[in-house]
Amino acid sequence: MSAEAIDPDDPTNPVIPSSHPQFAPSTTGPGTPRLGIVALVVAIVAAAGGLIFALIGAHAVGVDVGTRLAAQPVAEITLGQLAPVNPWILTMEIAFWIATLLGLWALVQSITAIATHRGRPQGIAGAIVAVAGPILYVAAGTLAFTIGLGAAFAAAA
Secondary structure, three states, rough: OOOOOOOOOOOOOOOOOOOOOOOOOOOOOOOOHHHHHHHHHHHHHHHHHHHHHHHHHHHHHHHHHHHHHHHHEEEEEEOHHHHHHHHHHHHHHHHHHHHHHHHHHHHHHHHHHHHHHOOOHHHHHHHHHHHHHHHHHHHHHHHHHHHHHHHHHHOOO
């Protein structure tokens, strides 16, 4: 082959345009942003729901544990004495797993919305919220537990 220009109409041309329709350029425009909007809404529901349950449950556990710690020496504390907070712990655990599943759904749907241009800005926001949700859950739970402990110790003093 020489450095000459390749004629696409030449039947001896080694480069033949594809006749397969899946490789043809898309004739449709970008889809509706509904996919990205749904992803964003699911991510917000997952993050906000998990955050609310973390705040309420961890504060209740902190107050109960703080009251027990203030009432007796630490050496006498056993895990069996934490049985009264088991419903709160179970509630927080169920909320965590539900929020995790919703967050994963939102993350996958956000990536799909970004890749297919069906609500790209909303998909980007949904992905950010879905990734930030577990971080907010842990931070809020830790803060609420600490505040509950402090409130219990302050009340006992």
